[in-house]
Amino acid sequence: MVASAWFRSVCRRAPGPLTLAVAAVLAAATATTTATATTTATATATATATATAASPAPTPVVTELAASAPAAHSGSPCSPSAKACMDLSKQQAWLTDGAGHITYGPVPARGGSKSAKTPKGTFSVLSKDAHFYSTEFHAPMPYSVFFYPGDAFHSGNPATASNGCVHLSAGAAQRFFATLNPGDKVQIK
Numbered sequence: 001m002v003a004s005a006w007f008r009s010v011c012r013r014a015p016g017p018l019t020l021a022v023a024a025v026l027a028a029a030t031a032t033t034t035a036t037a038t039t040t041a042t043a044t045a046t047a048t049a050t051a052t053a054a055s056p057a058p059t060p061v062v063t064e065l066a067a068s069a070p071a072a073h074s075g076s077p078c079s080p081s082a083k084a085c086m087d088l089s090k091q092q093a094w095l096t097d098g099a100g101h102i103t104y105g106p107v108p109a110r111g112g113s114k115s116a117k118t119p120k121g122t123f124s125v126l127s128k129d130a131h132f133y134s135t136e137f138h139a140p141m142p143y144s145v146f147f148y149p150g151d152a153f154h155s156g157n158p159a160t161a162s163n164g165c166v167h168l169s170a171g172a173a174q175r176f177f178a179t180l181n182p183g184d185k186v187q188i189k
Contacts, residue, residue, distance in 0.1 A: 075094075075102050075106075076094045076096055076100070076102055076105075077090075077189055078094070078096075078187040078189060079100075079122070079185075079187060080096070080098075080099055080100030081098055081099075081100075081185050082096060082098070082122065082185045082186060082187035083095065083096055083097075083098045083125075083179070083180060083184040083185055083186065084096075084125075084145075084147075084153065084176060084179075084180055084184065084185075084186045084187070085105075085186075085187050085189070086109055086111065086118070086153075086166050086186075086187070086188045086189065087106075087189050088111045088118060088120070088188065088189065089189075090106075091108060091109055091110055091111075091158070092105065092106035092107065092108065092109055093105055093106065093107055093108075093109035093153070093166065093168065093172070093176075094106050094107075095175065095176065095179050095180075098184070098185070103179070104172075104175055104179070105172075107158075107168060107169065107172040108158035108159075108168075108169065108172075109153075109158055109166050109167065109168050109172070110156075110157075110158045110159065110160060110161055110162060110166070110167045111161070111162065111164075111165075111166055111167075111188070112151075112161060112162050112163060112164040112165065113161035113162070113163070114161075116161075116162070116163040116164045117164065118151060118162070118164050118165070118166060118188055119148050119151060119164070119188060120188050120189060121187070121188060122185060122186070122187045123147040123148050123185070123186045123187075123188070124147070124182075124183055124184065124185060124186065125145055125146070125147055125180050125181060125182050125183060125184045125186060126146045126147060126148070126149070126182065127146045127182060128144065128145050128146070128177060128180070128181075128182070129141075129144045129146075130142065130143055130144075130177060132144040132152070132154070136150075137163055141154040141155070141156070141165065142154060142155040142170070142173065143155050143168075143170075143173035143174050143176065143177035144165075144177075145176055145177055145180045147186040147188075150164065151164045151165050151166075152165050152166070153165070153166045153168055153173065153176045153177075153180075153186075154166070154167070154168065154173055155167075155168060155169070155170045155173035155174070156168065156173075158172075166188075
């Protein structure tokens with residue numbers, strides 16, 4: 001298009017053998033481009049029609065797998081909306097982004113003893129206290145994140161059963177404390 005406009009301006013100023021040569025080149029280029037575009041469009045339409053007739057449509061299974069892939073790769077046994085997850089049988093805990101993607105963990109964690117079981121279910125973080133001291137058990141519970149009345153994620157020995165809380169290493173407890181906020185969902189399985 002630009003070349004044609006340029007050619008028309010040249011023709012008005014200097015008609016002659018040069019103009020005729022340029023006209024021939026532009027005409028040949030335009031004809032070739034138009035013929036190529038038409039041939040390409042026809043070939044594409046024919047190939048598409050042939051491929052459609054020869055091969056079946058893509059299976060919806062691929063779409064379904066792609067849609068469920070983030071949950072399958074999360075690695076957390078909890079629901080995607082849980083910001084903290086504890087698997088009592090595996091004695092592991094995780095932090096997630098609340099959309100099912102693990103941001104921290106799994107880390108060793110230990111729930112309550114047989115006589116003081118950690119409650120199972122989905123809860124909300126109630127409160128946090130970095131320097132909590134249990135008057136009931138006369139023990140410090142640093143970096144406590146309470147998710148159930150009297151039960152919290154806190155720093156303790158992950159190899160020792162608790163009285164219903166979830167024991168985490170000091171580093172993990174600090175991370176849970178820094179990440180979780182009141183109202184965040186917690187799931188204990």
